[in-house]
Amino acid sequence: MLGAASALLAVVVALVAVVSWHLTQGTTAVGAGDLLDVVLGRAPGSTVDVLVDSRLPRMLAGLVVGVALGVAGAVFQSLARNALASPDTLAVNAGAVAAVTTVAAFGISVPFVGNTFVAFGGALLAAGLVLLLAGGGSASTTRLILAGSALALALDAVGTAMLLLFDQETTGLFAWGRGTLSQTGLDGVESMGPIVAVTVLATLLLARRLDLLGLGDDAASSLGVPVLATRVLGTVLAVLLCACAVNLAGPIGFVGLAAPALVRLAARVVPSVSRHLVLLPMAGLVGAVLVLLTDAVVRAVLGAEQSLRVPTGVSTTMVGAVALVVLARQARDAGPTRRPASARPGALHGRLRFGVVVAVLVVLAATAAVVGLLAGYSWFLVGDVANWLQGDAVPKIRLGLDERAPRVVAALLAGAALALAGTTTQAVCRNPLAEPSILGVTGGAAAGAVIVVTTVGSPSSAQIALAAAVGAIVAMVLVYAVTWRGGLDPDRLVLVGIGVAAFGGALCALLLVYSDPFNTPALYTWLSGSTYGRSWGQVVPVAVALVVTVPLALLLHRELDLLALDDETPRLVGIRLERLRIVALAVAALLAATAVAAVGTVAFVGLVAPHAARALVAGRHLRVLPVAMLLGMVLLSVADTVGRVAIVPAELPAGLVVAVVGAPYFLWLLYRSRA
Template sequence: MSLGLDEQVDAPGAPARPGGGTVTAAPRSVAQRALLVGVFVAGAVLVAVLALVDLTLGTSDVGVADLLRLLTGSGDDEALAVLVASRAPRVLAGLLVGAALGVSGGVLQSVARNPLASPDTLAVNAGAYVTVVVASVLGLSLPFALNGALTFLGGLAAASFVLAISRGGASGPSRLVLAGSATMLALSSVTYLLMILFEEETQGMFAWGEGTIVQSGSQKVAQAAPVVLVAIVVAVVWARRLDLLALGDDTASVLGLDVRRTRLVAVLLAVLLAALAVSVAGPVGFVGLSAPVIARLVASRVPGLHRHRLLLPFAALAGCAVVLAADVLIRLAVPARTGVMVPTGVVTTLLGAALMVWLARRLRASGPVRVTASVGARTASHARVATVLGVLTALVVALLVAGLLLGDRLLLTGDVLNWLSGVSGRQVTFVLDQRVPRVLAALLAGAALGLAGTSVQAVARNPLAEPGLLGITGGAGVGAVVATALVPGASVWTVSVGAVLGAVLTFSLVYGLSSRRGLSSDRLVLVGIGVSAAATSVITLLVVLTSPWNTTMALTFLSGSTYGRTAAQVWPVGIALVVLVPLLLRWRRDLDVLALDDDVPRVLGVALERTRFGLLVVTALLTASAVSAVGVVGFVGLVAPHLARALVGSSHARVVPVAALLGAVVLSLADTVGRTVIAPAQIPAGLVTALIGAPYFVWLLWRTRRSA
């Protein structure tokens, strides 16, 4: 389905051209030139003021008066040392990172002709970050040049992959962001796995992974600055070609532009700038999205600023302002010594997520909605359905037994029978007392996520939707972490209630924001992804503020794990399934018609909005119960319903039980594999499902890329 914008987001108010681009005539009057100069001066003044304010903030007692005395030559050595060793490098890093990401995002948005393209949504930052973590795990202490080259290669590989899947962004914002999100989640899963398995080698990289401009000296900034400056100059020199590219491939080719070469060079420049920013400060989130969007919004009011030779430098100024403002906000809002530990990227991600939601709300469908909820489905006979149900039930039983027997200590079926009879030995009793709740949590949470995915895919009419991509999982995670942080020694029920409240509130937010002029599938997904990114940043912020030295706990929760589960933690998800599954079965026919379009349900007398709202509430509750049991687990809600439709057809009377069984199979298998393959060390189940589910998701995107 193609998408349009209510307004020209990439160039509001500018004349439209073929291919969705915009071109603005050169300023023709002195007043227009003066306005352009005034805008740049105002931007530079804002950045200068933010830089000066940032210089006065820090953990030491050096204040404004001490810095002013330095300017007059009467300052003391302590103030000079603080300025040179800490604050100045921090501010310079903010300027460097902001300028690099601003230009990088501006170039990527122009190349993809997509207002949501950025180093984050194209997984450039994730690809660069994983290479840094791999180098740390291998114990490589690389010089800055080699480290920068490594991050460049990682970012380039990720961006090329995402652009190939999304047809260079031509398939629309929704598809581009979905492809980038799937790739980013797969790479993040690898990163989290490495940090969990090699905790000592990757010490301190969890917070750094959100992006922080805190520096120990100015060496990195000094080494990166010349390359960043050259890359920005080349991008500005290349600006004329980007202007032509905005006219559309055919028009640009007629005018003599080598489109393929232009795209290649532009992407290389953008990835280089983003990789250098990661090398200096880590992946500072969404600056590459927010800075160009801000620049284009200003350009909508300033004639001539849309031209790339002016737009890119202004995006650099906007990036500097965003990064420095985020750093200033952190240091003003959080006590000085605690503020040092809060990554700058947390605030920039929150800003970027808000902008993504705002852009998503401006999206409108430009054509009829396709029936996408049944992609890959086919009619199945009763015998086939019975066979599938029988095989899946046998698999669930087999995985239940395997989960009890396998792990860091191998048991026999006789040991399990003796435990059930109460006559097992002390060691067997100890092992099974810990293992049984874990196995049950994985089975029940997997079933809950499979059902939640089934519901949300029918409501959204999108086989690529799942609770995690709609922000519900992240919201439940925020609720659980808040309950844990605010209530020391919180009980299982307290955490479960927190997860439910977080999921319901997040669902309400996503639903409300995406219901403008009727619920749009693409708008729902984009808003959900933006809210999910914000939720992840909030979780990171809470962990850094409450348990800064316990990042393994945070990583385990964010990765989804059954570690340390007790019988009490299994009850909430079990109760949720008992109460909510009958509701889904009752609504099975409504799910069938909701998956078609908005007209058929109304003709058949279905209360469309009320039924849709009820189904999404059920989705939120199922997701929250699963998060309270196993943490944040992704892709089970994507894979289970999709496979269910492929096996038994699109009728939800069949899909609902099959998806529940498949969800249980997928998560239980992931949990057993994670506990066994590198025992006594363990891989969180959520990482295993992400490593399986992300490639499957990417395959779905690739399979349907030409029909999008």
């Protein structure tokens, strides 16, 4: 234990150094010498006031949050026996934020400590659902992260909808929802600090059980460990720590992943650190170091005034996303889910079924388009549309349809593009639960588009589409390059993609902070997946992308069939596997980029449409591709129409409507594939 004591002492020394530096960062000139004067009792009252009223609350908040998340992450990883489990990848933080935001949106007044229990309820529900769907401690890495990522997307959609619909009731929650250490005094720390301290002590009482649980459920049970009770109690304690952290500072991303991961790396040098009696407090201390160091670095680099605009949670998410990518690159996974349906011979009834399905979907897509033109704040008639097409509509109807037509077409084409991108992505990953948004392609496209929008005065549609394409391609190349280790492992591709997606999301949030405040609501709505204010110029890029990629995808349908089977079969028939994968991913990136440029970031269309298509017409890509595109068109068009008419005169972004439908479908697929 001497080595463990030395390691703990080293972390404590590092924490003291970081705390001292953190206290010197601020808008007022108070440096290290002034801190020494305070310690020695020689400082003037003004210096003491600055420390007590401003810097000390921020530092203590970072300390409490870091300890809470570090310990919680270590407990989650031990319970799941998974190095990538954390409050973020298990959707725990997302559940807490969604619960607090929803309560505030409905005007329910809750005291500060009461908010902790609101956050605890949401976080506990999210954690339990993810572990149930993924298979608990027996879950593979990819299953666990996929379940958490999907649920987090859905919960983020709920939170975003609350912020958009109840902007008055949720005033101030946008900045808190990004994670901030800013405090108005010591009240928050005084309320949460004792709860965190008691909960950490309670987790230490589970240290021996957690040590034995690492041997496996059967071995732990034979040694007298109540496995189920330990899992339930450990989960409750970890979730409570996360709820305290979220209530105090909002979601501080990925600290619960990076802190215990660093401690486990240290265990390779000092094996005694791996014992939970040492690992848990050390993870908490490292978490505090990460939070405070990140905050201090941002303030030192950007300056005190500018750093106030950067949420701490965004900074830690960017750092933690890199850690997730590094850990994912090292991860080994046996394969999380059932493969996409294999190609089956095209029997006569199969061809007939395909024809009937296509005919029905064409009618549904046309109907969705017509209803999309008719529906809105003012409803039009079919005759009005006919007159508009002939150029004989009255001015009011002409203006209304001129505004609706581009957004209806944008929804139809973007839905087709996302569905085609999802189909090719699932073939490459051999995973029916993969899609461009989870692989980071959509996040890269969104980041590229937001960079142009926030840096160029009035960018054209072509500039936005080009920037989105560059961002998507950069993300795709990065994911592919990092994943490659003498070959492409599909599971690793998914995990790395999730890390890149998290980084892209944090980058978008950071750019939003620095954007023109008058443009922020519009950008935020667009990032939620909105067709509002679309023009024909924004529709053209996605139309061109479909014209280019659809024939290519259909031409490669046999290769995609073989790629969805395994790595050996394509090689046996002479297919250059890696070149095919690069082409397929490039097609997905181009389609996702143009879809993002047209309608913003929309998740789950690329998941739901291909899977539903395989359920309708089996697994041959010659049939799946057109059916998936038609389903994508119908899904996004209907979501756009529902978003326009559900709460008139206000509107819900189509991306939020799709998430409400797509996330439960995704989770059902994951639950069904547990066997």
